[in-house]
Amino acid sequence: MSHKPKTEHENNKLHKRLRHAVGDAINDFNMIEPGDKIMVCLSGGKDSYALLDILRQLQSSAPVDFELVAVNLDQKQPRFPEEVLPTYLESIGVPYKIVEEDTYSTVKRVLDEGKTTCSLCSRLRRGILYRTAKELGCTKIALGHHRDDILATLFLNMFYGGKLKAMPPKLVSDNGEHIVIRPLAYVKEKDLIRYAEIKQFPIIPCNLCGSQPNLQRQVIGDMLKDWDKRFPGRIESMFSALRNVVPSHLADTELFDFAGLERGQTLKHGGDLAFDSESVPERFSDGLDEDEGEVKIAKPRKVFNILDNRAKG
């Protein structure tokens, strides 16, 4: 990874942007309440280091008190550098717990060699982390997923699952016992990469288990990166769409009462435009990038539809 020199001014801007993005997500979703004890899941990757770092900064200036406890699950993967996380956590003075469970051997025993082991591995990890949160008396579990993880999940679900479903910034855990929060929900992965370089977090590589990468997720990740380069503003616009859902203009009969529609009914998002096409704004701003000014959205290029009727002359 290249380490481009960054000016102090740029670093300060990045720092401010991250702090604001995390603060806004926490406020918008009421992620943290007074007296909370938050278990911050630390994998040793850039995202969870940044999550812990920014939460600690907010903790020191927040008008309410809350506790943080960092938890790492040592899955006994070969060459896992056991000393890295305790050394780091002690150096910054954060309460922590390292949970040692050999899920690595379990996964290898159960699955055939060469298969993607991630789904079983993450199911086991989830169970252990839920149990740990209970043992520690934590009221919230904080995960380091960021904006681009959320969008990648949206596309995975659309492409392969037939569902309009992403990864929520806050939800009850699947066993109903915990509140899971994702304070990095508004944060761009690009910013986390830069932040990890600046802060020199002691990153632990994520390929120690030797599992084959999830190809579908990788393809979608590449697609999003490509779009981000070619169509500035598209990623921001897509994430904004997740926060501006219009059930009356989708097709889910459980979300909107299509059957009971009546003439003269006032609809929050307007009625049907019949033959007129939707107007597309030329500029887009999600309000998260005040430091960078408004993000321009590329004008849609004119394309033809072979099924359109030729204009009668």
Ligand code: SF4
């Ligand atoms: S990459 Fe390895 S450690 Fe990570 S979820 Fe997959 S199997 Fe588990």
